[in-house]
Amino acid sequence: KQEVTQIPAALSVPEGENLVLNCSFTDSAIYNLQWFRQDPGKGLTSLLLIQSSQREQTSGRLNASLDKSSGRSTLYIAASQPGDSATYLCAVTTYNNNDMRFGAGTRLTVKP
Amino acid sequence: EAQVTQNPRYLITVTGKKLTVTCSQNMNHEYMSWYRQDPGLGLRQIYYSMNVEVTDKGDVPEGYKVSRKEKRNFPLILESPSPNQTSLYFCASSRSGQGSGKLFFGSGTQLSVL
Numbered sequence: 001k002q003e004v005t006q007i008p009a010a011l012s013v014p015e016g017e018n019l020v021l022n023c024s025f026t027d028s029a030i031y032n033l034q035w036f037r038q039d040p041g042k043g044l045t046s047l048l049l050i051q052s053s054q055r056e057q058t059s060g061r062l063n064a065s066l067d068k069s070s071g072r073s074t075l076y077i078a079a080s081q082p083g084d085s086a087t088y089l090c091a092v093t094t095y096n097n098n099d100m101r102f103g104a105g106t107r108l109t110v111k112p
Numbered sequence: 113e114a115q116v117t118q119n120p121r122y123l124i125t126v127t128g129k130k131l132t133v134t135c136s137q138n139m140n141h142e143y144m145s146w147y148r149q150d151p152g153l154g155l156r157q158i159y160y161s162m163n164v165e166v167t168d169k170g171d172v173p174e175g176y177k178v179s180r181k182e183k184r185n186f187p188l189i190l191e192s193p194s195p196n197q198t199s200l201y202f203c204a205s206s207r208s209g210q211g212s213g214k215l216f217f218g219s220g221t222q223l224s225v226l
Contacts, residue, residue, distance in 0.1 A: 004154075036215075042219055042220065043202055044155075044202070044217040045217070046215055046222070047213055063212070089155070100215075104154040105154065
């Protein structure tokens with residue numbers, strides 16, 4: 001059974017810093033990996049989707065990488081802003097296309 | 113605007129009183145799913161539906177029922193709620209399959225069972 005881990009559980013950085021959030025998974029036979037953002041009291045918003053054949057995806061200041069062999073993904077946020085403060089979750093889908101496992105998330109605080 | 117709409121946003125009820133949380137999507141998605149989110153446990157899937165009249169259990173289906181009579185609607189039913197079902201619930205939809213593409217989430221329903 002796929003297990004997804006996100007460390008650290010919480011992270012606080014000053015505005016303007018570049019930062020990396022980590023996601024690890026135990027089974028490398030994945031279909032894809034998604035990064036989500038969750039604001040307090042709200043639903044999840046999909047940020048980036050990386051297919052198993054891809055190494056990375058970029059959207060604006062966000063860059064997500066995938067290394068299946070090591071069971072790791074990172075979400076890089078450049079020039080962080082207070083508006084980036086949220087919880088970031090990664091989710092891994094296995095090859096049956098429906099077994100999606102979520103990490104518990106990293107709560108990010110960007111201080112002005 | 114493409115969206116998944118859940119109602120109500122907040123619900124307080126008592127043990128044993130049947131309730132329904134509604135979910136509707138306007139994107140003509142085939143796939144819909146219900147999750148619950150608990151501190152330290154992350155999101156866990158309750159039930160999902162691949163299409164109209166096709167539903168299946170997720171990881172934590174006990175105590176819940178669903179139906180998919182129309183493509184756009186996927187209500188979650190708690191026949192006899194218990195305190196351990198106090199949680200934050202999310203409905204989600206995608207074009208086809210949980211991992212086939214972007215998953216769109218509703219804003220959530222915070223349920224408290226006393």
